[in-house]
Amino acid sequence: MKAIRVASFGGPEELRLEDVPIPAPGPGQVLVKVEAAGLNYIDVYHRTGLYPNPLPFTPGLEGAGTVSALGPDVTSLRLGDRVAWASALGSYAEQALVPAALLVPVPRELDTPTAAAVMLQGMTAHYLSESTWPLKPGDACLVHAAAGGVGLLLVQMAKGRGARVLGTVSTDEKAALAREAGAETILYTRDDFVGEVKRLTGGRGVEVVYDSVGQATFEKSLDCLAPRGMLVLFGQSSGPVAPVNPAVLAQKGSLFLTRPTLFHYVADRPSLEARASAVLGSVAAGRLAVRIDRTFPLAEAAEAHRTLEARKTTGKVLLRP
Numbered sequence: 001m002k003a004i005r006v007a008s009f010g011g012p013e014e015l016r017l018e019d020v021p022i023p024a025p026g027p028g029q030v031l032v033k034v035e036a037a038g039l040n041y042i043d044v045y046h047r048t049g050l051y052p053n054p055l056p057f058t059p060g061l062e063g064a065g066t067v068s069a070l071g072p073d074v075t076s077l078r079l080g081d082r083v084a085w086a087s088a089l090g091s092y093a094e095q096a097l098v099p100a101a102l103l104v105p106v107p108r109e110l111d112t113p114t115a116a117a118v119m120l121q122g123m124t125a126h127y128l129s130e131s132t133w134p135l136k137p138g139d140a141c142l143v144h145a146a147a148g149g150v151g152l153l154l155v156q157m158a159k160g161r162g163a164r165v166l167g168t169v170s171t172d173e174k175a176a177l178a179r180e181a182g183a184e185t186i187l188y189t190r191d192d193f194v195g196e197v198k199r200l201t202g203g204r205g206v207e208v209v210y211d212s213v214g215q216a217t218f219e220k221s222l223d224c225l226a227p228r229g230m231l232v233l234f235g236q237s238s239g240p241v242a243p244v245n246p247a248v249l250a251q252k253g254s255l256f257l258t259r260p261t262l263f264h265y266v267a268d269r270p271s272l273e274a275r276a277s278a279v280l281g282s283v284a285a286g287r288l289a290v291r292i293d294r295t296f297p298l299a300e301a302a303e304a305h306r307t308l309e310a311r312k313t314t315g316k317v318l319l320r321p
Contacts (some may be wrong), residue, residue, distance in 0.1 A: 002321065003093035004301045007056040009049030012302040012309075015059070015092075024069070030077060031069035036116035036295075037091040038062035039304050039317040040149070041212070041237055045090075047305065050240075053089065059301075060091030060319070064106060064116035071154050074100045082106040083279070086119040087263055088192030091299055094321040102270055104276040109284040117316040118290050120262065122279035124234065125154040127265035129161060132258060133208040133230050137162030140206040142197055142224050144213045145237070146183050147174035147314045152291055154210060155181040158269070160287070164202060168193050168217075170311065177291070177314050195218075197224040208232060215239035227253035234260055237311075244320045 005018045025031045037060045045051040047058050053059075064084035068078050077083065083103040090096045106115040129135050130149075135158050143158070145151045146167025152262035158165045159182035167183030169175045175185040186196045197206060204228035209218055214236030221231050233241065250254040266272040293315040296304040304317055 001094040002298060003058045003090075003269040004054050004060070004298065005058055006047055006053075008054070009047065009052065012047070012305040014047060014303060015302040017299045017301070020058075020093075022095055025071040025074070026124055027071050027073050027089060028100055030067055030083070030098050030103060031070040032063070032065045032083060032085075032096050032098055032103075033068045034063050034093060034096050034321050035065040036063060036113040037093075037096075037298075037319045037321075038116050038120055039087075039296075039308060039319060040120050041235055041308065043092075044305060046227060056063070058090040058093050060096075061089055062086045062094075062116060063088075063091035063096060064112045064113075064119070065096070068095060070098070076100060077103065083111055084114075084276070086111075086117050086276075087124060087266065092319060094124065094298070099272055100177060102272070104273065104280070107280055107284040110280060111296075113318055113320070114283060114290055115280060115293070117292050117318055118279055118283055118288075119276065121149040121316065122153050122283070122288070122290075123266060123275045124150050124262050125157050126275050126279055127260070127262060128154060128210055128232060128234060128242040129157040129163075131265060132232050132260050135161040135163040136206070139208070140166065140226075141165040142193075142206045142209045143167045143183065144211050144221070145169075146178040146181070146185065146208070148212070149313075150212060150235075150314045152177065152181045153288065154316055155183045156288055158182075166197055166206065174314055179287070194220045194223045201226075205229060210234065212236075213238050214241050222252050222255060224246070225253060225255050228255070229253065230256040230258065232258055232260065258276055293317055295320055297321075 212235030216238035
């Protein structure tokens with residue numbers, strides 16, 4: 001079968017399409033014929049070695065497809081079942097070996113590529129808005145990269161919980177998409193987003209900032225918070241944040257800072273089932289819109305990474321074997 005392999009950490013050119021043996025599922029494992037794999041910024045971190053995996057490896061944590069073989073003790077699934085996953089390395093391939101415990105069923109009303117597009121980013125938006133800082137009516141939040149994959153989903157979920165949503169974007173095109181999702185937009189390329197947040201909130205600031213950008217936005221994100229607000233740093237697309245003096249949090253209003261990751265919010269089977277069911281069910285029912293920006297053939301994974309890193313995407317990018 002064909003798979004993308006990374007033999008050395010580095011740039012997109014390290015993503016190479018190779019012929020590899022089809023793996024046989026062992027105990028607790030399932031072989032899935034991949035219909036679509038989701039591209040996420042964590043894949044870039046894996047490729048560059050910021051989050052290192054043992055070399056060589058096949059990247060990609062997210063995907064959806066049909067069960068093609070079962071491990072000897074797997075009884076919860078059948079051949080041909082449509083399944084999706086969000087935390088199993090090896091999704092950039094024609095077939096992926098996935099632990100059965102990490103697979104969830106795809107609703108009948110939902111097509112398989114859309115399921116692949118919403119698993120990781122959808123469950124991320126879900127835990128951010130429902131658990132890390134459970135938004136409530138009257139809260140105001142700031143979402144950085146509001147027209148990105150997580151951003152568009154998070155804006156919708158935040159509005160659904162009754163919150164006021166401010167969103168930073170870089171272009172008028174992205175602003176239109178974020179507004180359609182429910183955000184009041186701030187073009188950070190034109191306006192100082194701290195000043196705009198304070199202006200729009202009457203000087204108070206927001207209860208929570210959801211920041212996936214990191215280095216370029218971190219300090220100003222703290223300045224956007226109301227007293228006892230929370231900065232939720234869940235990504236670092238612009239680079240890692242420098243060490244922080246905790247005293248700064250007191251000086252700026254007894255603030256909270258957290259650096260969450262999805263895997264701790266779906267660490268057990270009931271949590272995974274509940275979040276996946278909530279997200280996939282909302283999409284299937286039409287309550288949550290998923291924007292698939294573009295789809296690349298598996299062989300063009302390197303170009304897909306270049307496009308993502310150049311911030312040329314809005315919504316989700318998929319790879320199709």
